[in-house]
Amino acid sequence: MADAGTLRYEIVAEEDVTDERRALAGDLLADCFDRPEARERAWILHPPMYRVLVWHGDVLVGQEMGCRVECDPPIDPHGLGDAAVRKEWRRRGVADRMGVLLHEEAICRNADAVLCATGQLDRIVLGHGMEPLEPGEVYLKRRFRRDLPLGKGWYIRWHGEKVVPLKIDRKF
Numbered sequence: 001m002a003d004a005g006t007l008r009y010e011i012v013a014e015e016d017v018t019d020e021r022r023a024l025a026g027d028l029l030a031d032c033f034d035r036p037e038a039r040e041r042a043w044i045l046h047p048p049m050y051r052v053l054v055w056h057g058d059v060l061v062g063q064e065m066g067c068r069v070e071c072d073p074p075i076d077p078h079g080l081g082d083a084a085v086r087k088e089w090r091r092r093g094v095a096d097r098m099g100v101l102l103h104e105e106a107i108c109r110n111a112d113a114v115l116c117a118t119g120q121l122d123r124i125v126l127g128h129g130m131e132p133l134e135p136g137e138v139y140l141k142r143r144f145r146r147d148l149p150l151g152k153g154w155y156i157r158w159h160g161e162k163v164v165p166l167k168i169d170r171k172f
């Protein structure tokens with residue numbers, strides 16, 4: 001197996017992702033998350049604005065996306081999600097590097113905050129300066145029921161003025 005130094009990382013606006021690359025990302029997501037619907041659209045819960053693609057030669061070994069999150073009040077938070085790394089490339093810093101690049105891209109796009117949810121990459125997101133959500137800080141809007149407070153496994157890093165409570169339209 002080649003070392004992680006042979007990898008190429010690309011940050012690509014979603015409109016610039018080719019159909020071929022989108023299909024490869026969809027396959028990777030479907031395989032890593034056991035979500036067959038990802039094969040068709042190349043995302044799981046929320047369409048991306050931009051993504052990082054990680055290549056070893058012509059093999060896609062990792063991908064993660066960034067998206068704009070609609071919310072109330074109307075600020076500009078970005079969500080990071082769909083981090084997927086081929087099994088044989090895990091524990092080599094790929095997910096860490098993808099997260100850094102996407103966070104930098106969100107800052108370049110003037111994100112007021114960056115949000116993510118993770119059950120397995122807690123150490124990585126904490127290392128990027130993100131903090132666990134505090135109770136009552138961010139809610140998920142629900143149409144016919146009380147807004148759902150987000151907590152365990154959710155992280156945020158503010159880059160603009162902290163606006164709480166923040167209500168997001170959907171998970172990513």
